[in-house]
Amino acid sequence: xxxxxxxxxxxxxxxxxxxxxxxxxxxxxxxxxxxxxxxxxxxxxxxxxxxxxxxxxxxxxxxxxxxxxxxxxxxxxxxxxxxxxxxxxxxxxxxxxxxxxxxxxxxxxxxxxxxxxxxxxxxxxxxxxxxxxxxxxxxxxxxxxxxxxxxxxxxxxxxxxxxxxxxxxxxxxxxxxxxxxxxxxxxxxxxxxxxxxxxxxxxxxxxxxxxxxxxxxxxxxxxxxxxxxxxxxxxxxxxxxxxxxxxxxxxxxxxxxxxxxxxxxxxxxxxxxxxxxxxxxx
Amino acid sequence: xxxxxxxxxxxxxxxxxxxxxxxxxxxxxxxxxxxxxxxxxxxxxxxxxxxxxxxxxxxxxxxxxxxxxxxxxxxxxxxxxxxxxxxxxxxxxxxxxxxxxxxxxxxxxxxxxxxxxxxxxxxxxxxxxxxxxxxxxxxxxxxxxxx
Numbered sequence: 001x002x003x004x005x006x007x008x009x010x011x012x013x014x015x016x017x018x019x020x021x022x023x024x025x026x027x028x029x030x031x032x033x034x035x036x037x038x039x040x041x042x043x044x045x046x047x048x049x050x051x052x053x054x055x056x057x058x059x060x061x062x063x064x065x066x067x068x069x070x071x072x073x074x075x076x077x078x079x080x081x082x083x084x085x086x087x088x089x090x091x092x093x094x095x096x097x098x099x100x101x102x103x104x105x106x107x108x109x110x111x112x113x114x115x116x117x118x119x120x121x122x123x124x125x126x127x128x129x130x131x132x133x134x135x136x137x138x139x140x141x142x143x144x145x146x147x148x149x150x151x152x153x154x155x156x157x158x159x160x161x162x163x164x165x166x167x168x169x170x171x172x173x174x175x176x177x178x179x180x181x182x183x184x185x186x187x188x189x190x191x192x193x194x195x196x197x198x199x200x201x202x203x204x205x206x207x208x209x210x211x212x213x214x215x216x217x218x219x220x221x222x223x224x225x226x227x228x229x230x231x232x233x234x235x236x237x238x239x240x241x242x243x244x245x246x247x248x249x250x251x252x253x254x255x256x257x258x259x260x261x262x263x264x265x266x267x268x269x270x271x272x273x274x275x276x277x278x279x280x281x282x
Numbered sequence: 283x284x285x286x287x288x289x290x291x292x293x294x295x296x297x298x299x300x301x302x303x304x305x306x307x308x309x310x311x312x313x314x315x316x317x318x319x320x321x322x323x324x325x326x327x328x329x330x331x332x333x334x335x336x337x338x339x340x341x342x343x344x345x346x347x348x349x350x351x352x353x354x355x356x357x358x359x360x361x362x363x364x365x366x367x368x369x370x371x372x373x374x375x376x377x378x379x380x381x382x383x384x385x386x387x388x389x390x391x392x393x394x395x396x397x398x399x400x401x402x403x404x405x406x407x408x409x410x411x412x413x414x415x416x417x418x419x420x421x422x423x424x425x426x427x428x429x
Contacts, residue, residue, distance in 0.1 A: 026324075035322040042295065042327050048284075049291030049338070056335060056362045111333075193332040201335035202362045 003082050010081035010217075011074055018213025019043045021220075025246060032250045043209070050206035058107045058199050065103030066204045066211075072096030073214035080221050083147030086134040090127075093218070096211065097123055100196070107199040115195025118183035121257045125180075125264050126170040130222075132272040133170070136163045137225065139279055150228050157226045157237070159282075162275035164226050166268045168241065173264070174219050176212075177249040180264075182257050289425050292338070292364065293418055295327040299337035301357055303390070305344025308404035309371040313341065316407045323411060334360040339417060340394075341410075345373040345380045346387045358394045364424075366417040369396045370410065372403040 023040035030037025039045075057063065073096050076089045101123070104116035138144045140159050141152045149156065157164055173180045184195040192198070200208055223241050227233040255263075300313055316323045317330055331337060334357045346354060358367065369390040372378035377388045390396050397420055400413035 030322070030324065033319060035319045036325040037322070038324050038327050039294075044287075045291040045294040045327060046297075047291070048287040049295045051284075052288030052292060053338075053362045053364070056360075194336065197336075198333055199335065205336060 007078045007081040011078050014074075014077045014217040015210050015213045018210075018216045019047070021216055021242070022213065025242075028243070028246050029250060032246065043213075047206045047209050050209070051203050053202035055203055056201045057204070058109075061106045062103045062200065062204055065099045065106070066200070066207045068099040069096045069103075070207050070211040070214075072099070073211040073218070076218045077214050077221075080146055080218055083145060083150065086137065086144045086146060089218070090130060090134060093215075094123070094127065100208070100211075104196040104199060109199050111193045111198040112196060114192050115183050115198060118192075118257055119196045121261065122173050122180065122183055125261055126173040129166050129170045129264070129268040129272070132268075132276075133160075133163050133167045133222070136160050136272070136276060136279065139276070146225065149225050153229055155227045155229050155233060159279065160226065160275055162271040162278075164223075166271050166275075167222060167226075168244075169264050169268050171219050171223065171241070172245060172248060173260075174215060175245060177245055179248075179252040179255045180260055181254055182260060185254060292425065293422055295329075296339045296366075296414060296418060297329050297331050297337050298339045298341050298414070299331060299334045299357070299361070300341045300343070301354060303342060303344035303346045303350050303354060303374070305371065305373060309343035309374070312404045312407055313343070313370075313410060316410055321407045321411065323414075326411075326414075328414060334358075335362065337361050338365055339414065340365065340367045341370060342367065342374050342390045343370045345377050345383075346390055346393055347385045348387060349385075351387055351393045354390070354393050364421065366397045366421060367394055368398045368400060368413050368417055370400045370413070371405060372401070375399050375401065378403065 020040065022043040023038070026042060027037045027040055072092050076093045076096075079085075079089045079092065097119075101116045101119050104112040104119070107113075134144060137149060137156060137160070140156055141148050176184055182195075183192075184197045185192070197205065197208065220238055220242070224234045224238055227237045300310070302310055313330070315321060316328075334340070338361075340358060340361060342354065358365075367390070369375055373380065374390050377383075377386045380386045381388060387393065398413045398417045400409050402409055405413075
């Protein structure tokens, strides 16, 4: 019962936390670029404004895909705080991402089509790595359950340092940060307009933003698993990781999808194999 | 309460799509200057985006002619309401020095309704930011009138 309550509270609070992280993200990015930057609450203003805009749908299919994306993102956060199975969360997360791409593919716009293809490639890039991270967590703790990780007692980071780097790659892709923001880039980069987001507008775009906040909370939760044994260790790890993501975002330009595939799979698989061999030998 | 938040959002997050109807690039680089750390319009929540479907404000520079007026109208129609239009520079306001040319329609307001005019050839970045603030003032007045 306690778990259910915790998970429900987490689902309610996750968009607030995700939005604040997004606001802090923009503020820190501005600081790194010697600017003042928008207020911390700016992402909330954006989302409420988008909710109030008149809907402009290309087809009714878009409503369904956006809802599935949002609900699956909420469900991953719910399952995570229930201490449920990591593989189940992975599948639910994938369903959301696939529907998000399907919404973009259902339109005629060439920008949305290009963005959708790139989003599919990015999914193809990060998903094997996330699976490997989960498998390595299971190898250490003996279970795929999040609750088992919390009762494990020692920080996973000691045994899985290389897997943490691999998760960092997946995190950068999932947060849509440079150099991997090839499918839906932010702000002034306008090469594919906004890629996979091009044909979503108004309330649908707001819901996608909220779903993205849930994704951020979930992925940061995965990062937190690597130091689940102490609250402060977990907090410091999250802060350092997110700040590192921001710095990487600001010092790198966007690359091509082929470069992304080669680099992330190359490094990701090599680091995973090394870490797994080390675990196996030790 | 949700309505209050939405209205607050409308005033605090004007996303701009910038359309160049054949300007000399003078106005356009002034628009881009607004994004630099010196002026940093993002602190007001203003983002220059490329997609009319996400935009709230259409910023038009350059002379409208018989060929690009259809494109201008198309972009305007693709923006979900509520939306505002800002015409910029002498060319955007009236056609400027090209207003007598046979292919020039005149100002932006001959094709789509314009809310705010920003004068200058080219206008300073301060004037552009001021134009957006005026457009927001009009939005605010409209919201208050609607209750």
